[in-house]
Amino acid sequence: MSIHNAPRQYLNWGTSLGLLLILGLAVELLLQQYGLRQQQAEQQRLLAHANEVRAVLLGELNATLHLATGLATYIPAKAGRIDPAELEPWLKGLFQQGRHIRNIGLAPGNRLTFIYPLAGNEAALGLYYPDTPKQWPVIERIIASAKPMLDGPLLLVQGGQGLIYRVPVFLPDQSYWGLISTVIDFDRLYAEVEAVARQRGLSISLLPLDGALPQQSAEAEAINLVVPVAGASWQLQARALEPLQPLPLGLRLLGWGLALTVSLLIGLALHSQQRRASLLLALNQSQRDFLQAFERAPQSMALVDNRGCLLVVNQAFCRLLQLHATQLVRQPLEHFCVPEERADLLQHLAAIRPGPNRSWTQHLLDAHQQRIAVECSAAILGPVADTDQARILHIQDIRERQRLQRLQNEFTASVSHELRTPLTAIAGALGLINGGALGEVPPAMAELLQIAQANSQRLQALISDLLDMEKLLAGQMRFELREQPLWPLLQDAVAHNQPYASQHQVTLQLQEPAAPLSVRVDAQRLSQVMANLLSNAAKFSPPGSQVTVSAEDLGDRVRIAVRDRGPGICEEFRPRIFSKFAQADGSDRRQKGGTGLGLAISKELVERMQGDIGFDTAAGNGTTFWFELPVSTSRQESSTL
Structure with missing residues (x-):
């Protein structure tokens, strides 16, 4: 090798090496672009299939949940009353259409008192939602928003996992009645959706959405989609069952040759065209699935x-x-x-x-x-x-809903016109007979006539309570609120109810407040509330005892309390004591009679007068029922000054 050829040789080697590096860089760049396109295509395929799976999940949930929404209109139409004999045929029809419904429960006052079907769900009967710390905060938000919401998946007390669709129910007067809970068999629903995903080559997982959904990228291994339904959101994660295969080694070796460059470009073009065709097919399939679900919707x-x-x-x-x-x-x-x-x-x-x-x-x-x-x-x-x-x-x-409303109105009219008038005549006639207007009653008949008179009076009280409750719920009861002294009203209430208390050998004692008190109330409605509380206190007090009535100044409100010396209220009955037709289960209370509407009516009356009502009780130490009313406007202004 001559000295003059050495630099040229070095230059040729350098040029060859440079050309090799340029060609190698071009091949690697092309291979890299191909790999990115392949990953993007795989990601788009995953996204399309994940959207199909999400559409199936949403379709199943919405179709199932829609079947139970009509029940939320039934409860207000029935004024909050639950008639199992009337509900069960309807619920049976819902179960025939809702493939994933496990049970439907009614929880007036947030206590689960009715479940259909009961078989297999006995463990949930009687569940009181405030006692479930994991579920109660969500339920509180549902009640506050007055909107239905889907919660879960949750571990059910009767076993298994479930999604619970809770619908807050409000009566026509906007008072909160309770919840309707539709339990969806999450395990079965998830298994069905998972089978659909496997058919499309995906593995999925469904998790609650705790924060913002992470953004997708071409290198992401999983697709994350939001599944919003019924006020709740989940995150659907989808992954390919088979990982993306790496680029073949032979392609890289052939790519280093200039001859394969054109073939590689043509292959990429064909691959892109095939991918576009696959996306178009997936889009058409998604549209067909949507139209099919739309067409078959109930x-x-x-x-x-x-x-x-x-x-x-x-x-x-x-x-x-x-x-x-x-x-x-x-x-x-x-x-x-x-x-x-x-x-x-x-x-x-x-x-x-x-x-x-x-x-x-x-x-x-x-x-x-x-x-x-x-x-x-x-x-x-x-x-x-x-x-x-x-x-x-x-x-x-909504024709059926309107029909039920008409039936309710017809029932009220029937009670008012068809029962009240003849019962008044019967009770009056029995009173005249028992009073001796027609002569002395034979001893053999006297007891039967007195029983008949007592029962007719009890029916009159029941009809009056039913009509009062109907007027309250319909907003038709008039209230004339005006400022007046409290002490005379309490005196009249005690005087009017003392004869009834004397029948039970009970004395009503009124404690005079330290200073005169004035309230803004309807005197007639206040008298009705006091009559209900005093009659209950007299019935449940032992003979020879006293029922104490007191009034306490709380600043901007006045608390009126009625205290008896009875056995107290049992623990299991306390949450529903102000519910309509609620009576304790003890035999001693059943013997006392009553319609079960007095406390419910009292609660409605007090709240319509801008007040609050409650009670304090202890086993064996009696019960104190109290209600608070706002003081008069003039007193509030003077205290402000």
Whole structure:
């Protein structure tokens, strides 16, 4: 090797090495880009399949939960009363449609008193939610928001895991009644969704969403999706059952050759085209799944454009109107509405905005021009067909709900007009007979006539209490609140109830307050509250004892207390003592009689007068029922000055 050729040789080697490095860098860059595309394609495949799994999960949950929402309208319609014989056929129908419902429970006053079916769920009967520290904070939020919410998965006291759909129920006067809990068999539902995921090559896990959802990246091993349903959110994590295979070593070796560069580019182009085709197929499949779920939904549903024209209707909507889909599609919805409500319908549809659903009641006309009372709920769906913002419309037939309301009103009218008048005549006639107006009653008949008179008076009291409770719940009872001295009102209450207390050999004692007190109340309603409390205290006090009535100044409120010397209230009865028709289970209390409405009516009356009511009791040491009322406005102003 000559000295002159050495630099050139070095330059050639350097050039060859540089060219080799450039070509190698180009190959590695191409291979790297190919690997990234492959990861992105795999990630997109996972995302599409994960969305399909989420759609199946949401469909199953929404279809199951929707079946139980109608029960929330039944309780207020029945004024909070639970009739198992009437509920069980309805609940049986719900279970036939809801594949994943494990049980439905009613919890008036937050205590689970009714479960269907009871078999297999006996362990949950009588559960008092405030005693469950893991569930009660969530239940408190549900009650405060007055909105249904899905909670779980939770370990059930009867065994297994469940999702619990809780619906807070409020009576027509907006007073809180209790909860309706629909328990969904989480294990079975999760197994079904997991089977769908395995068919798509995924392994999934469903976890509560504690914070913000992590952002996805091309290198992420799992897909994280939010599953929002019924006021709750979960995080659905999806992973591929088989990990992404690394790039073949032979491809890298061939890539170092210039001849394979074009083949590699063509392969990437073909792969991208195939990926786009797969995504298009997945999108079409997702749309078909959505339309299938929409078509088979048990509730009437329709898609409308921003002008109220029907785009798509499901089978339930066609059955409701007794029309074929071809007679409904592309027709304005207002054509199937009663004429006098068409303008309101258009206003409701125009007022729909992104966010919470908008609900209203409406009357539609079926194929025979028969009026159908419905409750509509609508929300913005997104672009569909040729419209930018389609509305999805849920339509619920409420004719049965209205029928139940009419039955309730007819029952109240029947009690008022058909029972009250003849019972008054019967009680009056029996009173005249027992009083000797028709001559001396034979001793053999006297006891029977006295029993008949006592029972007729008891029925009169029951009817009066029923009518009072109905008026309170309907908001039809008038209150004339005015400022007046408290002491004369308490004196009248004690004087009027002393004859009844004397029948039980009990003395009513009124303790005069240290200073005159004035309250803003309805005198008649206050007298009714005092009569209920004093009669209860007299009934449950031992003969020869005293019932003490006192009034205490609390500043801006006055507390009136009625204390007896009875046996006290048993622990298990205390949570429902102010419930309608509530009576203790002890035989001694059953012998005392009563309608079970007195304390419930007293609570409603006190609260309508801006007061509070409660009790203090201890076994063997008697019970003190108290209620607090606001002081008069003039006194509040003087104390402020």
